[in-house]
Amino acid sequence: MCTVSYLPLPNGELLLTSSRDEKTARPSARFPVSRIINDQTVYFPQDPQGHGSWIATARKSDSALTTVCLLNGGFFAHKPRPPYRHSRGLVVLDVFHYSSATNWLANYDFQNLEPFTLIIVQSGRLWEVRWDGQTVYSRQPDPTKPAIWSSVTLYWPAIVARRETWFQTWLRQQVNFTVAGIRQFHKQAGAGDNANGMLMNRGNGLQTVSLTTIRHGAATSAIFYEDLITSQLSYRQLTTAHEHSYAY
Template sequence: MPGRVILPGNTDNAYMCTVTFIKTSDKVFITSNRDELALRPAALPPAIYGGDSGRIIFPKDGLAGGTWMALHERGNAMVLLNGAFERHIHKPPYRLSRGLIFLQIFDSATPVFTFQQIDLDQIEPFTLVIWQQHALWEARWDGANKTWRPMPDDVMHIWSSATLYDEEVRHKREAWFDRWQAASPVISTESIEQFHTFAGEGDAATDLRMNRDGLLQTVSISNITISDTGSIFRYNDLLQGGFYTQSFQES
């Protein structure tokens, strides 16, 4: 049967997203499409917030006040995908939103270690893509167990949320990413954002910029670019029509 898309259920459940990681000789690019219910309160654009471990840039979720993507002045970055390995059953109430747990984990010199130590009991499953101290990690919580592993940073990676896309659709998106890599001799922030905007095959339910009857759609595209000269967070609000940037520059 064709790849199955997963339809929205309880409106309290956040969905999101598609994430890519690309490292070139002088830059790291992490890009995220946030796929959400269009009626969910709009997120605040990225701003610089003071944390216990230093300054952090992130957009703030309009419902729970957490976030799904953040950049630290230390050069660390992290992005959230809802769900772990496969689609789970949404069983509220949960103790805390994943976006707020995200901030507790990221406000640290070593987010991977914080993930290993933090209590996730009664937290809905999620996946984290973590760039920490010049190394790439993937961490998952499936509702019962944590797993984490270092990832090779000399190859490009794409993740699609298990809450929205079944395995066949996720593999199809990996193939689009492979074809884009082969056709893109020069990688830039702009070319990656083009991929996140236009990749697909004309099916709005599964294209990277997705739209399922206007109810569930890609509401924003965010990019973090990190280099030796500094780091920048770019945020394209597709619903409100605004484009925002925040940055940390090396002194």
């Protein structure tokens, strides 16, 4: 599942956007769902099947933001070998039980979990963590530079490279980064390529079913969740109890 883009904004602010590619037969996610984990309120769209999520965020104080995003697969498409210990979606929520991404990396038990990639943004730092079923690999990309990731279980290396080209082309056309702008990219880039475009639909019940954007600002953070099947957009501001939901 998933394509993830990361955009740094001035003054340490950021945008993280995730397109969820999934079977339409899978039950629709619930949003917003919140859970208190390690003295912080974590917000996420919940997968009712695995009870986890592919993206979650929490703002512990005015500046301390943690956002975790999941993509299926490590480096290459793999053959599933169940049973696994639990859903990869629960790994996303498990990160919040640790004091930091560094602490999670040092102490988490990755054994008997299906391969995955995690993108973690925390306190101005960016992590890319890949588990291939045997070994954990981690690196810290430059948080001042835009980045994009595509799930290796759905997109072959040549397609991943093509999507990177779309992203770089889009970046050169931008004066500044906005929620509306990056969401438009996730809906329109690669238009005409139904199998591999950002808004993917392979005609076999597998397509892009939702779009989530997290905006972290200097004073507030917000999460925007759009169910692309029902055309319903929901918004949650992390620092208040206000919530809006509307169809369009």
